[in-house]
Amino acid sequence: MTQPLNDKQRVAHEAVNMIHDGMVVGLGTGSTANYFINELARRCVEGLKIKTVASSIISSNRAQHMGLEIVSMEHLSHIDVYVDGADEVSPSMALLKGRGSDLVREKLLANASNQFLVLVDNSKLVERIGQNYPIPIEVAPFSWELVLASLIKMGGKGGLRPNGDGLAVTSHGSLVLDMTFDPSIDSQSLNDMLNSVPGVVEHGIFEQLATAILIGENEQVTQIT
Numbered sequence: 001m002t003q004p005l006n007d008k009q010r011v012a013h014e015a016v017n018m019i020h021d022g023m024v025v026g027l028g029t030g031s032t033a034n035y036f037i038n039e040l041a042r043r044c045v046e047g048l049k050i051k052t053v054a055s056s057i058i059s060s061n062r063a064q065h066m067g068l069e070i071v072s073m074e075h076l077s078h079i080d081v082y083v084d085g086a087d088e089v090s091p092s093m094a095l096l097k098g099r100g101s102d103l104v105r106e107k108l109l110a111n112a113s114n115q116f117l118v119l120v121d122n123s124k125l126v127e128r129i130g131q132n133y134p135i136p137i138e139v140a141p142f143s144w145e146l147v148l149a150s151l152i153k154m155g156g157k158g159g160l161r162p163n164g165d166g167l168a169v170t171s172h173g174s175l176v177l178d179m180t181f182d183p184s185i186d187s188q189s190l191n192d193m194l195n196s197v198p199g200v201v202e203h204g205i206f207e208q209l210a211t212a213i214l215i216g217e218n219e220q221v222t223q224i225t
């Protein structure tokens with residue numbers, strides 16, 4: 001018997017309907033992105049002809065395992081569509097991402113793509129960025145203490161993200177600061193502020209990058225553009 005689709009699977013399948021022959025497709029990271037990769041691979045077996053570029057080693061491994069054609073990022077100057085999940089989505093379509101460890105690649109793909117489709121269930125919709133999660137901020141290992149001091153001066157609170165007995169390290173060797181800020185600061189101002197701090201490699205606010213949000217709720221998919 002076929003299992004009914006959950007909300008994340010439903011949005012992932014809807015997103016695959018938006019992929020056409022000849023496209024270069026960026027693959028996100030996380031459970032929703034995995035549903036997208038699975039369904040995309042199934043459609044390719046049925047004859048869809050596309051190339052993919054992955055936002056993380058884990059997504060690249062999955063895509064390879066599923067038989068998708070993968071191009072490495074350094075050989076691409078253009079991406080048609082990037083499809084990924086998010087941790088939070090605000091009413092103005094700002095996103096918070098980065099519970100994974102590949103923020104730099106994720107933002108590069110989101111920025112370079114003609115379209116950035118964000119796949120979420122309604123649990124990800126928030127009134128303001130930072131409502132449910134701290135803001136992940138990637139820092140070069142030698143700079144974390146100085147960056148933390150700058151962020152504290154800006155009113156931030158937080159510290160290095162732990163991982164078991166050690167510290168979380170991103171795929172290219174950065175450490176991650178998980179920080180909270182005054183809730184009255186809007187995401188655009190926070191984005192501009194974090195972009196201006198020397199030593200910050202990347203951060204999890206994706207401001208004005210999403211072109212469409214696909215939201216799964218009560219067995220329906222709604223789209224905001």
Ligand code: 5RP
Nearest residue numbers: 030031032085086097098100
């Ligand atoms: C990884 C991300 C993910 O897209 C985000 O955490 C959502 O994950 P999921 O689809 O598993 O809910 O930003 O860095």
